Amino acid sequence: MFHFFNEINDLLQVPVTNILNGYEYINLSGNAIYIQGYKDVLSFNEEHIILKLKKGELHIKGENLNIRDLNLNCILIEGKIFIVEEAGVR
Numbered sequence: 001m002f003h004f005f006n007e008i009n010d011l012l013q014v015p016v017t018n019i020l021n022g023y024e025y026i027n028l029s030g031n032a033i034y035i036q037g038y039k040d041v042l043s044f045n046e047e048h049i050i051l052k053l054k055k056g057e058l059h060i061k062g063e064n065l066n067i068r069d070l071n072l073n074c075i076l077i078e079g080k081i082f083i084v085e086e087a088g089v090r
Contacts, residue, residue: 022054025084032068032078033060041067041075049077056088 023037040052046065051058065079 023058025058027081027084030062030081032076033081033084034074034076036074038073038075041070046079051075053086056086059083059085059087061085 023035025033025035027033035051035058038051038053038058041049042052042057043050044065044067047061047063049060049065049067051060060077060081061083062079062081065077065081067075068078069076
């Protein structure tokens, strides 16, 4: 069965960050981030995107952030990514 994160890791040797909060993400050299398992986009602008998670939120901070691809549970964000952090996780 095809699994995007395993394929990226095998082909590019890019580490997949596994979080126990029900999502995974790959940060591609700080120029793009692919996130699987988020619930909703709560807020976005060119410097800060907030995603709703199963428990809490994921904050992506940077410059010229742009939601490039969006579907049911996967999102691709491009731009200069400085910080990826969870908030409100209990």
